[in-house]
Amino acid sequence: MRSFLKKNWISSLLLVVILILAYIAFSRGGWNLIYGGIKSGITILVREIPLLTAAFLTAGLIQALVKREFITRWLGKDSGLKGILLACIGGGLIPGGPYVYYPIAGALLSSGAGLGVLVAFVTAKNLWSVSRLPYEFALLGSSITMRRYLITFLIPPLLGLLVEWIFGGYIQKIRENVKE
Amino acid sequence: MNTSTIILWIITLTLFLFSWKKGADTVKRGTQLAWSTTKKNGLLIILAFIIAGFVNILSPEELVTAWIGPDTGWQGIITAEFLGTLLPGGPYVVFPIIAILVQAGAGLGPVVSLITSYSTQSLLTISFELPFMGWRFTAIRWTIGLLIPLLAGSIAMIIWG
Numbered sequence: 417m418r419s420f421l422k423k424n425w426i427s428s429l430l431l432v433v434i435l436i437l438a439y440i441a442f443s444r445g446g447w448n449l450i451y452g453g454i455k456s457g458i459t460i461l462v463r464e465i466p467l468l469t470a471a472f473l474t475a476g477l478i479q480a481l482v483k484r485e486f487i488t489r490w491l492g493k494d495s496g497l498k499g500i501l502l503a504c505i506g507g508g509l510i511p512g513g514p515y516v517y518y519p520i521a522g523a524l525l526s527s528g529a530g531l532g533v534l535v536a537f538v539t540a541k542n543l544w545s546v547s548r549l550p551y552e553f554a555l556l557g558s559s560i561t562m563r564r565y566l567i568t569f570l571i572p573p574l575l576g577l578l579v580e581w582i583f584g585g586y587i588q589k590i591r592e593n594v595k596e
Numbered sequence: 597m598n599t600s601t602i603i604l605w606i607i608t609l610t611l612f613l614f615s616w617k618k619g620a621d622t623v624k625r626g627t628q629l630a631w632s633t634t635k636k637n638g639l640l641i642i643l644a645f646i647i648a649g650f651v652n653i654l655s656p657e658e659l660v661t662a663w664i665g666p667d668t669g670w671q672g673i674i675t676a677e678f679l680g681t682l683l684p685g686g687p688y689v690v691f692p693i694i695a696i697l698v699q700a701g702a703g704l705g706p707v708v709s710l711i712t713s714y715s716t717q718s719l720l721t722i723s724f725e726l727p728f729m730g731w732r733f734t735a736i737r738w739t740i741g742l743l744i745p746l747l748a749g750s751i752a753m754i755i756w757g
Binding site: 426427429430431433434437438440441444449452453454455456457458459460461464466467468470471472473474475476477478479480481513514515518519521522525531534535538539542543545548550551552553554555556557558560563564567568571575578579583586589590593594 | 599612614615630634639648654686688692694695707711721725727728732741752
């Protein structure tokens with residue numbers, strides 16, 4: 417039970433949320449409303465299948481086209497503005513979840529990348545992400561997605577510069593932090 | 597078929613063409629990756645859409661408008677930021693739920709704050725970050741990062757209010 421929860425804890429969490437929502441639905445309209453909720457969810461899912469299929473294919477193909485070694489080699493030891501900008505582009509291109517990009521960021525950290533470069537990489541991965549774009553576009557529509565990308569466009573490099581400027585000197589301590 | 601679907605499929609086909617030019621192997625690996633992501637997250641996706649379905653029929657318009665509606669200003673942006681740190685899972689889990697909140701009347705400022713907060717401040721992601729980057733890095737990145745959703749949400753609110 418415990419290892420099951422550990423492995424599937426997002427599903428378990430979502431299931432708890434569903435049970436709470438089902439309880440609210442039941443208290444408002446009995447079994448009918450519970451049935452209605454599930455039906456509505458499945459209907460929306462079926463409606464989105466053509467979009468989701470394209471989104472998953474796009475993400476998969478980007479993943480196959482952009483190689484991990486390429487990104488790591490590319491970002492090397494450069495810090496400063498150029499390094500930060502390259503890190504942003506690398507972060508935006510690299511596909512996959514946190515179990516993919518944090519190992520890469522960790523490798524960059526131990527190979528000598530600066531703090532600003534690392535922060536820019538992680539932030540751009542999450543704000544510029546090319547592989548997340550199809551999902552956001554498919555599910556939230558072009559108007560919200562375009563505005564969101566536009567607004568957050570400058571954030572990764574600016575945050576990288578800001579953090580490098582204030583905390584850049586701590587990088588050695590941060591590196592030791594991981595080695596311990 | 598709406599415009600989003602058509603545009604997304606054009607992108608998909610273009611990428612297919614690119615991959616195919618690089619060799620049949622790349623196409624195969626790309627589709628395999630897509631299929632394994634789908635398989636691995638299939639249950640999560642179904643659960644997420646059932647949540648979206650329940651939120652949809654419980655019609656929480658009043659609740660959504662009161663907390664993160666277009667007229668909630670700063671308060672809505674901060675509420676959305678807090679909500680964003682709690683959203684678990686990949687984009688295919690989170691975006692269906694955000695989409696329902698948009699339909700139920702969430703304002704643009706709070707929505708931008710919500711997406712940004714989920715992207716950079718997610719508490720779930722920290723559990724992956726800590727072992728690779730150490731607590732010092734996480735503390736610096738996350739704390740300064742708290743400003744991002746506020747900033748992004750406010751810009752959205754000011755421009756498109």
